[in-house]
Amino acid sequence: MKTLLINPAFSQYGGLQGHGGSVIPLNLCYLAAYVRQQNPDIKIKIIDSEILGLSHEETVSESKNFNPDIIGITANTCVFDSVINLISQLKLKLPNTKIVIGGPHPSALPKQSLIESGAHFTIAGEGEITFNELVTYIKNKNAHWNEIDGLTYYNHNKSIISNKPRELIEDLDILPFPARDLLDNDLYSPPPTKRVGLGPNTLLTTGRGCPFSCGFCGARTVWTQRTRIRKPEYIIKEIEECxxxxxxxxxxxxxxxxxxxxxxxxxxxxAIIEKKLNISWICSSRAQFLDEEVLKIMKRAGCHEISFGIESGNKEILKKINKSLDLNEAKRVIDLTKKVGITTHASYIIGYIGETENTIKDTIKFSKKLNTHIAAFFIASPLPGTPLYVEAKEKNYLRSDASWINYSPLSNVESVLKLPTISIQEIRKWHRKAIREYYLRPSYILLKILSIRHWYDIVNLFGGLKLFFRIKK
Structure with missing residues (x-):
């Protein structure tokens, strides 16, 4: 039996090239590794159409050559239009192959995703066990889909059935290391805002879930708010394998x-220091609770950059986001991070519900006050499964003519939120204005020049400039 996993193309179908870098589809590598562990007789292949620059037609051709019994496709919201197109072509050329989609979008809208995509199944939530069970059932010609938790499908009456949710994996260390061997790791690199070294780069998961409940964040759609962490010794072993x-x-x-x-x-x-592992890494953190002891140890262990989600410089907008962040504490933590010598990265959201020109001005002003090495500005995107999506839908703030690609937080297409307080066109204008005002300051340009320590800093600088000019006014 053969199983194929696909990361669909996005950049050539409306996505902003370079926005997300070229990062490894770690979720597919986890799926492949777990299926391979549980079903060693099954042949598995991953096609990363995005990194290979494959069109849908080329992806279908590659898929047909492999002739799989089941195809799994990962799907977030902004790529879903591309997924729909791809599946329609796959079904024409591989009519006997079962197609399943998973990821954040099908997790939030399992039934709607099944209908829109034309897939045979959707998987909601954490996918490893559910996908492996589906593969096993297909291998054994067992069509009792009702026995597989987390699965949505058509029954024999053509009615859509969603089984009970899949329980979370309690011990993440039961999962084998991701099957990076199925991909060419030399092809992958992060966006210029998150590159911490030259040479091959990969994603590394040390835990899943977040205890906070920011209104825009789609992470809990798959992982929930429960935080599960891996044991340090397993993390070190994976680093050593890489x-x-x-x-x-x-x-x-x-x-x-x-x-x-x-x-x-x-x-x-x-453990990284004791093992003398020569690595560089970036992580995300809250701009609170961090102290100098932790930051110094992180730097010694190879942490070159920390990404902080600030979101807004206006307290009322932070309340609407449900972001429990003290802006003074954020300033303290970021100043301390700079002092230790770690690159600081802050992200901000423009156009959240309740936003006005004045609240956006507050955010731009505060971003300059923090003066992080990198500032990422995104347009608020009401991803399905988030409180922002629920509120926007209830208040009729979602454009009726929008496609899924309009849900991208950084693109050259119009956003999906239409607010009573500020127009879509004004949000776009202020978003671009925020980027220009931040990065074209003489003080920032000086900071950037003085921060150059490595070759990758120069590579990042030119990569950032390319992305800057791809964003239309």
Missing amino acids: IDKYNIHNFNLTDEFFTINKQRTLKICN
């Missing part, structure tokens, strides 16, 4: 909140 097997020394940690537990953070960092 170094020894793939010559990868640069890591982007996928955790929403890596520093959630101080003692665990110290234990991981001390």
